[in-house]
Structure formats: C-alpha cells, structure tokens
Amino acid sequence: MVLNDNIKKMFASFAPERQKAMDRYTSFRVGGPADLLVLPQTVEQVIALVKTAQKTELPVTIIGGGTNVLISDKGIRGLVMVLTRLKQKIEQITPSINTGEESPGRIYLTALAGEPLGHLCRYAADAGLAGLSWAAGIPGTIGGAVMMNAGAFDSDMSQVVEQIEILDLATLATVVLPANRLQFSYxxxxxxxxxxLKVRLGLTKADAGTVRDEFYRNLKIKQSTQPVSQASAGCFFKNTPGVKSAGFLIEQAGMKRARCNGAMVSDLHANFIVNHSNACARDILNLAGQVRKRVYDKFGINLKEEVKTIGD
Ligand SMILES: Cc1cc2nc3c(=O)[nH]c(=O)nc-3n(C[C@H](O)[C@H](O)[C@H](O)COP(=O)(O)OP(=O)(O)OC[C@H]3O[C@@H](n4cnc5c(N)ncnc54)[C@H](O)[C@@H]3O)c2cc1C
Incomplete structure (x- = not known):
C-alpha cells in the first residue's frame, strides 16, 4: 500500500520508524516491510494511534516481542504497532491492604503489555513470589504471553492472570476484564x-530460595532441550489432545534436520523450525507444509500451527 502525504503527515508526530523491515522485530528474523511502523511508549499513544488509523482507514496489526509470529516476506499492510516499549515500573500490590480483598499471602503484580515476560519471572523469583517459575526462559512480552496463553511444565498464563485491561477497537473504550470473564484455552x-494494554497477575508469597531454585531448574531444562540460541518462534505446531507431542510425531516421521533452503527442523527439538541461514518466510512455510504432510501420511494426524502467520 502506498501511503499518501496526507496520511504520512497525520502519523508524523508518532515518530514512525524509518527502517520498516519486520525481520528486526521477530525472533525468526524474517518478515518484509510494514507500510507504517510505530513503537508507542504509553497507553495514550496506543489509543491516539488507533484513532488516527481508523480515521485514515488503515488496518492495525499488533506485535509484542514477535516471538510467536511468522511475518510474510511481503510484509504487513497498514499500521504496525510493536509494543516492546510499552512498559513502566512493575507494580506490586498486597490485595488485603489496597483492594479491600482478604487474601492472605496473595500478591498482585501489574505490568503494561510490553513488559518482557522474563522480567516478570525474575522479579517474582527474586521477591519470593510463587506461580510463575514455569515460564522461565519463555521470550516475548507479557501481553503476547496472555494472548497466546503461553505455557510450559503443565502450567499456563490462565492460572496466574487476575485481570487484564484492554482497548476495545469497536468502541475505543478501555475495559477491565477480571479472570472470570476470560476464555482461555490451549x-x-x-x-x-x-x-x-495491562495485565495483573496473582502470585503467592513463598520461600524466596525455593522459588529461585525452581526458576533456575526450569530455565536449565529449557536451555538443554530447546534450540534457544537459534532463530525460531518456539514450537511451530500445537500438540494434539490425547496423542503424543507434536515434536515426537515429527521426529518419528523422520523429519528431524529436514531443510528447505535456510529453514531447518531442529536437531535438538523436532517441533522447532529454525532459521538456520538466511531463510525467508516462504522457506519456513514450505518446510512446515512438508512436516505436516509427513506426519499426516504416517499417523493420520493433522498438525495445527501454534505460530501465528501474519501479513500479505
Ligand atoms: C526459543 C523460544 C522458546 C519458546 N518457548 C515457549 C514455551 O515454552 N511456551 C510457550 O507457550 N511459548 C513459547 N514460545 C513462543 C512465544 O515466546 C510465546 O508465545 C510468547 O508468549 C509470545 O509473546 P510475544 O510478545 O512475542 O507475542 P508475539 O509473537 O508478538 O504475538 C503473538 C500473538 O499475540 C498478539 N499480541 C501480542 N501482544 C498483543 C497485545 N498487547 N494485544 C493484542 N494482541 C497481542 C499478536 O498479534 C500475535 O497474534 C517460545 C518462543 C521461542 C522463540
């Protein structure tokens, strides 16, 4: 989409990025250009950007840490907001004092959507707050983690989210949704x-040493079982309920180390497709298609993508 000068002028005060290639904003290190790319720092800027996009009829795409997305080689049309700068100091609240709720041992942590999940995990580990150690080593933002209901070690975000604050794009109102109004699934x-925009987590006071040990134990397991130093978007496919893990099926289908140009099925964890050497989105999608076909041919199981494909 070619943006006319009038539209460019309307967005000028938001300091759009000059370099608009999306590969810099994704852990896969692939993705073509956005028409317009802005990294807002405040909730007010997010709302003003959405209003301007609606006035100019530009579609809006939200990216957090870009660690669970595959952005097409042709890029993304309209306005892209990357929310990694939307953060402030993590707030700690004791429910019984500040909210009138009686909940001994309970502590709330509040963060804006762009806060790295890793910061929240370490904050909780250092403060002796139990409930988030399972997320050690999961990259990305807290906003992305809640949207994806990120999970590991049989736990997930649904177990710790107390409430979220959202911007409703139909009404442009900010709305607080308590956990009992949220529909989480796998x-x-x-x-x-x-x-x-904002997330409140509910954690529990515990022995700081125990929480820290659990955090580092989980981190170590993750680092030894997943190709964390290679460009990827984590597990490419979802596990299918009631059957062995997608990684197991892919390995048994003989697809470990399979390649399509620079894209490769990881040697360490078969459900990770890695950008081994200058892969483009098309290489990754082609390889994912081959993996899906081989698993279907061998097991009759149709793997569904966990990674979100975004763009043209
Ligand atoms: C090495 C590695 C290991 C990983 N391990 C795990 C793991 O153990 N468990 C797991 O569950 N995942 C894992 N992942 C995947 C990924 O890190 C998580 O899903 C993460 O929570 C995504 O957060 P993000 O900020 O990067 O989201 P993004 O990838 O930026 O976005 C994901 C989706 O959420 C939407 N979104 C993001 N932020 C917002 C927002 N504020 N408002 C509205 N929509 C939004 C985006 O539009 C997109 O559709 C791993 C990834 C990598 C690279």
Whole structure:
C-alpha cells in the first residue's frame, strides 16, 4: 500500500520508524516491510494511534516481542504497532491492604503489555513470589504471553492472570476484564478486536530460595532441550489432545534436520523450525507444509500451527 502525504503527515508526530523491515522485530528474523511502523511508549499513544488509523482507514496489526509470529516476506499492510516499549515500573500490590480483598499471602503484580515476560519471572523469583517459575526462559512480552496463553511444565498464563485491561477497537473504550470473564484455552485467549494494554497477575508469597531454585531448574531444562540460541518462534505446531507431542510425531516421521533452503527442523527439538541461514518466510512455510504432510501420511494426524502467520 502506498501511503499518501496526507496520511504520512497525520502519523508524523508518532515518530514512525524509518527502517520498516519486520525481520528486526521477530525472533525468526524474517518478515518484509510494514507500510507504517510505530513503537508507542504509553497507553495514550496506543489509543491516539488507533484513532488516527481508523480515521485514515488503515488496518492495525499488533506485535509484542514477535516471538510467536511468522511475518510474510511481503510484509504487513497498514499500521504496525510493536509494543516492546510499552512498559513502566512493575507494580506490586498486597490485595488485603489496597483492594479491600482478604487474601492472605496473595500478591498482585501489574505490568503494561510490553513488559518482557522474563522480567516478570525474575522479579517474582527474586521477591519470593510463587506461580510463575514455569515460564522461565519463555521470550516475548507479557501481553503476547496472555494472548497466546503461553505455557510450559503443565502450567499456563490462565492460572496466574487476575485481570487484564484492554482497548476495545469497536468502541475505543478501555475495559477491565477480571479472570472470570476470560476464555482461555490451549495457547489461546479468546479476545477479538482488542489490544491488551495491562495485565495483573496473582502470585503467592513463598520461600524466596525455593522459588529461585525452581526458576533456575526450569530455565536449565529449557536451555538443554530447546534450540534457544537459534532463530525460531518456539514450537511451530500445537500438540494434539490425547496423542503424543507434536515434536515426537515429527521426529518419528523422520523429519528431524529436514531443510528447505535456510529453514531447518531442529536437531535438538523436532517441533522447532529454525532459521538456520538466511531463510525467508516462504522457506519456513514450505518446510512446515512438508512436516505436516509427513506426519499426516504416517499417523493420520493433522498438525495445527501454534505460530501465528501474519501479513500479505
Ligand atoms: C526459543 C523460544 C522458546 C519458546 N518457548 C515457549 C514455551 O515454552 N511456551 C510457550 O507457550 N511459548 C513459547 N514460545 C513462543 C512465544 O515466546 C510465546 O508465545 C510468547 O508468549 C509470545 O509473546 P510475544 O510478545 O512475542 O507475542 P508475539 O509473537 O508478538 O504475538 C503473538 C500473538 O499475540 C498478539 N499480541 C501480542 N501482544 C498483543 C497485545 N498487547 N494485544 C493484542 N494482541 C497481542 C499478536 O498479534 C500475535 O497474534 C517460545 C518462543 C521461542 C522463540
């Protein structure tokens, strides 16, 4: 889409990025240019950007840490907001004092959507707050983690989210949604036409040493079982309920180390497709297609993608 001068002028005060290639904003290190790319730092800027996009009829795409997305080689049309700068000091609240709720041992942590999940995990580990150690080593933002219902070690975000604040894109109102109004399922929060702005987690006071040990134990397991130093978007496919893990099926289908140009099925964890050497999105999608076909041919199971494909 070619943006006319009038539209460019309307967005000028938001300091759009000059370098608009999306490969710099994704852990896969692939992705073509956005028409317009802005990294807002405040909730007010996010709202003003959405209003301007609606006035100019530009579609809006939200990216957090870009660690669970595959952006097409042709890029993304319209306005892209990358939320990694939307953060402030993590707030700690004791429910019984500040909210009138009686909940001994309970502590809330509040963060804006762009806060790295890793910061929250370490903060909780250092403060002796239990409930988030399972997320050690999961990259990305807290906003992305809630939207994806990120999980590991049989736990996921649905177990710790107390409430979220969203921008409803239909009404442009900010709305607070308590946990009992949120529909989480495997790697998904059902939330349409909204931008997640703020998250409140509910954790429990515990022995700091125990929480820290658990955090580092989980981190070590993750680092030894996943190709964390290579460009990827984590597990490419979802596990299918009631059957062995997608990684196991892919390995048994003989697809470990399979390649399509610079894209490769990881040697360490078969459900990771890695950008081995200058892969483009098409290489990754082609390889994912081959993996899906081989698993279907061998097991009759149709793997569904966990990674979100975005763009043209
Ligand atoms: C090495 C590695 C290991 C990983 N391990 C795990 C793991 O153990 N478990 C796991 O579950 N995942 C894992 N992942 C995947 C990924 O890190 C998580 O899903 C993460 O929580 C995504 O967060 P993000 O900020 O990067 O989201 P993004 O990838 O930027 O976005 C994901 C989706 O959420 C939407 N979104 C993001 N932020 C917002 C917002 N504020 N409002 C509205 N929509 C939004 C985007 O539009 C997109 O559809 C791993 C990834 C890598 C690279």
């Amino acid at each position: 790697r998904k929060l059902a939330l349409e036409n909204s931008i997640l």
